Amino acid sequence: MIKPRTPPGVMELLPPDQIAFQRMLDKIRRNFERFGFLPVETPVMELSEVLLTKSGGETERQVYFVQSTGALEKAAQGGEAIPELALRFDLTVPLARYVAEHEHDLAFPFRRYQMQRVYRGERAQRGRFREFYQCDIDVIGKDALSVRFDAEMPAVIHAVFSELAIGKFTIQLNNRKLMRGFFEAQGVTDGELQARVLREVDKLDKRGPDYVRETLTGDGFGLSVEAVDSILEFVEVRSTSHADALARLDALGDGNDSLRAGVSELREVLELIRAMGVPESDVALNFSIARGLDYYTGTVYETTLDDYPQIGSICSGGRYDDLASQYSKSKLPGVGISIGLTRLFWQLREAGLVDTAASTVQVLVTQMEADSLPHCLAVANELRQAGLNTEVVMEASKLARQFRYADRAGIRFVVVLGGDEIAKGTATVKDLRRADQFEVASADLGRVLAAALAQSEVQA
Amino acid sequence: MIKPRTPPGVMELLPPDQIAFQRMLDKIRRNFERFGFLPVETPVMELSEVLLTKSGGETERQVYFVQSTGALEKAAQGGEAIPELALRFDLTVPLARYVAEHEHDLAFPFRRYQMQRVYRGERAQRGRFREFYQCDIDVIGKDALSVRFDAEMPAVIHAVFSELAIGKFTIQLNNRKLMRGFFEAQGVTDGELQARVLREVDKLDKRGPDYVRETLTGDGFGLSVEAVDSILEFVEVRSTSHADALARLDALGDGNDSLRAGVSELREVLELIRAMGVPESDVALNFSIARGLDYYTGTVYETTLDDYPQIGSICSGGRYDDLASQYSKSKLPGVGISIGLTRLFWQLREAGLVDTAASTVQVLVTQMEADSLPHCLAVANELRQAGLNTEVVMEASKLARQFRYADRAGIRFVVVLGGDEIAKGTATVKDLRRADQFEVASADLGRVLAAALAQSEVQA
Structure with missing residues (x-):
């Protein structure tokens, strides 16, 4: 006998959690599609x-x-x-390969979403996974891609996390050109040094400002105290409203070319995000966001839950200059975001924010006597045709036991078809959510229950 | 520069095919859920x-x-x-591991569906895949599982393939007990010999009756000509109606215990399939179906497309005595079916039966002048809130080009917001499917297009 067990570092869910996870996947997908992104799947x-x-x-x-x-x-x-x-260890390299391989069959700008698992042989530890879902969208241009597309990403993030309803969130924006320009103005002109400084600045949250200040004025960097103060002030910038964000950009002054380019891009992005109906309270400038230094070249995004900052960014991404230089001579600039859903789900569950109350099964048709099964099956057939997910108890047992099963499984409606009901052509329905009971003509059963479910969805 | 390409033996799709594939997955999942099956995913x-x-x-x-x-x-x-x-090379072994590992957290009978990719290092050849989707359902009992559950499988198969609308299909049934009993009556009593005979009988379609007759009367088997004739007559049985199926079972006579058990199970299964509303023209007995000889112990299923018999079985499965004997001391009998969707999709596409006409994107909002973008984005936002998948042309170009893009991409509605329309608070809509054009107040746009789409769905 072999002990049944999964390898370390994978997340396997029992059905109630799997249903909750699948609902999150469905909502993300629905919103990706609502913004006109097309599905792609690549081989593992x-x-x-x-x-x-x-x-x-x-x-x-x-x-x-x-x-x-x-x-x-x-x-x-x-x-x-x-x-x-x-x-695959992410969905970006497969996207690059896909776009380069199928370049002549795709229409540009190419808008794709991809929601699949990726694999990384990380050290196994709590909340770290070796197999995890990424949910990505990207828009890829050929030769060029307007910065206007950068404004779509926060609109999608807003739609997704509003529907996921996991609490108030803030979409944080920065721009790598603006950052680069600012650092150049502080005398950090060398690209390699900039990258190293940014890497240190990225440790602000973890190590604190004193550590970063000491490092940057120390031997390895040799920045002036004034430059470091200025940098630390810069990266503390968080805007509190649309007007404040524009004022923060104004306050940066005229600067150099790179700064001006970054400011102009952020300005356009902020205006279009607004035009797309994203509330200004959900968007903020955050000049500390660096992300993938070798990769991103313009707008960068992070998203945090206001009440759970310790979870870190739940959706990140940015603008890049060239997706597939290793595969194609075409220049393929793009912009994209990614949700690491497995880790997010794990964290939400740890925080008690995952709702596992309701089953995918909506109706349980109980069975009183063995010879009533054909009637129960016929009723179930009608319920399914009315669009209701319906399970039938195939073997008669005590009714109390069947009710207990429905209750534990999170099934909302229990249909009882006893001898009386069958004779009268009715069904007795118990609504376990409302602790309510009613009798209804068999012919109306599907319509009545479907309407009750639709109404709850509207209210939810 | 590296040539971008996938490994041999995988199926990667362009978006129009991926959309069609995803729609099939969605329909299968919807029907699995409609019958009360719960989702499970396991690590790859x-x-x-x-x-x-x-x-x-x-x-x-x-x-x-x-x-x-x-x-x-x-x-x-x-x-x-x-x-x-x-x-994983199938979804059955992971299911056995899952059920044994989580036995104390699951409610039995445990009804699960699983739709994931599996991996087999097969010889690469046309239409053979090393990575392919399986879509499985199983019901697992603890200690025992009534034969009544065997009747649910054809009902699910019927619902799935009716909705997939890939042509008339026939769900074919047999029973391993009935088969074993019949073979014993022909003097083939040894289990090992029975398995070998069945394996030869399984070659009937490929090799023809003469080859099988010769083999079975030859040295390796030594069956009498009468026994072989009787076997070949038996495996030719196909019922043509519900009444004919019952008559075919009657005609088998009283036989031995195993035959009687098989006949009684098939009889109950046939009656309940009927009670579940499956048309009798879609169900047939087929005494030649053997399948997984070491594994299945009762009812077995195959499903074929009437007009494409060369495709072979598109959905198969059966009843087994013990799912997880290698992992658990509990006896876990079950019944299940599986659809190999990657191969099926490939075959349907080869036969020209895949509809790739419509995009997931339903509306394209075009752009006449650069400064109208904020208005276009606001309109798109309203369309999305009305539930419409909407793409916005982010950079103004010739309108004809934008229309051509929508047409090629399979987007049905094109919304034009020119200076006139914006001034009047209207939008001009072109319905590319109906080659129809109309003007509508911006405020009504979402409602009007959502209604038009809903109506087409009802008609489809």
Whole structure:
């Protein structure tokens, strides 16, 4: 007998949690589609040679490699060369490969969403997963992509997290050009040094300002105290309203080309976000956001839950200059965001914010006597045709036990078809959510229950 | 520059096909849920020791093994032992592991659906995939599971394939007990010999009756000509109606215990399938269906498209005695079916039966002049709130070009907001499907288009 167990670092859910997780996936997908993004799925395995062109040492150390026994044996016998395979570690490299491979079959700007699992051989620890869902959208241009697309991302983030209803959130914006311009004005002109300074600034939340101040004025960086003070003041900027955000941009002054470009982009993005109906209280400038320094080149995004700052960013992304330089001569600029849903779900559950009350099953048709099953099945058939998810108790048992089952499983309606009801052509319905009971003609049952469910959805 | 390409043996789709594929997945899922099945997802990787307890040589040769570089290096340095990982090759073994692992947290009969990709290192050839979706449902009992549940499977198959609308199909039924009883009556009493005979009978379609007759009367089997004739007559049985099916069962006579048990089960299953509203023209007995000889013990199912018999079974399954004997002392009998959707989709596409006409995007809001974008975005926002999947042209270009884009992309409604319309507070809508054009007040736009789409869905 083998002990049944999953490998470490994966999240496997019991049905109530799986239903809650699936509902989150559905809501995210619905909103991605509502903004005109098209679905893409890619294989979990990519050719290693194709997947690992850009990645450095640390990423490659986390990659899972894949090989079939049969293929290994065959190669040992001198058969065909085996393409070495690896599991995708994000959805960005597969997107780059996809767009470059299918470039001539796609319409640009290409708007795609992708919601699949990715794999990283991370150290196993609580809340860290080796297999996790990413839910990504990107818009990819050919040769150029207007900054106007950068304004769509916060609108999608707003729609998604409003519908997920996990509390008040703030979409935080910054711009890498603005950052670069500002740092140049502080005398940090060298690109490599800028990147290192930004990396230190990125530690502000974790290590505190004293640590960062000491590091940046120390031997490795040698910045002046004035420059560091100015930088630390800069990265503390958070806007509190649309007008405040514009004022914060004004306050940066005329600066250099890069600063001006960043300010102008952020200004346009802020105006269009507003035109898309995103409430200004949900959007803020945050000049400390750096993110993927080697990758992002313009707008960058993070999203935090106001009441759960310790969860960190629940949706991040940004603008990049060229998606697929390793695969294509075409210049493919883009902008995108990503939700790490497995980690988010785990954190929400830890915080008690996951609602697992309701089953996908909406109606349980109980059974009083064995010979009533054909009638129960016929009624269930009508309920399903009315669009209700319906389970039938296939073997008669005590009615109390059937009710207990429905209650525990989170099934809202229990239909009782006893001898009386069958004779009269009715059904008795118990609404477990409202602790309510009523009798209804069998012919009306589907319509009545569907209407009751639709009404609850509207109220919710 | 690396050539962007996928590994051999995977199916990657362009958005129009991906949309069609996703719609099939959605319909399958909706019907699984309608019958009260609960969602389960398992990790793609399982511990090899856990995954490969039961499988024989051929399965193991097709398994993909997984290892991370970091873990390998660590082990070489004498670190913690690495659990060897493998990719799932079906959804049945993970289900067995899941049910055994979570036995005390599940309610039985446990009804689960699972729709995920599985991996097999098969020889690469046209229409054979190394990564493919399986869409499975199973009902698992504890200690016992009534044969009544066997009747639910054809009802689900009927609901799924009616909604997929890929042509007339027939759900074919047989019963392993009936088969065993019949073979025993022909003097084929030894279990091992029965399995071998059944394996030869399974070749009927491919090799023809003469080949099978010759083999079974030959040295390896030594059956009498009469027994073989009787077997070949038996496996030709196909019922043409409910009454005919019952008559075919009557015609088998009283026989032995096993035959009687099989006949009685099929009789009950046929009656309940009827009570569930499945048309009798969609169901047939087929005494040639054997399937998974080591695994199935009662009812077995296959489903074929009447007009495309060459596609073979598009949904198969059956009843088994014990799901998880390798993981649990509990007896867990069950019944289930599986749809191999990747292969089915590929075959339907080859046969020209996949409809890729319509995009997930329902409305394109065009842009006449750059400064009208905020107005366009506000209109799009209202359309989305009315539930319409809406894309906005973010950069003004020639209107004809924007129309061409919508047409090629399969977007049905194009909204034009020119200076005139904006001044009047209206929008001009072109319905590309009906080649129809109308002007509507902006405030009514969402309601009007949502109603038009809802009406088309009802008609479809």
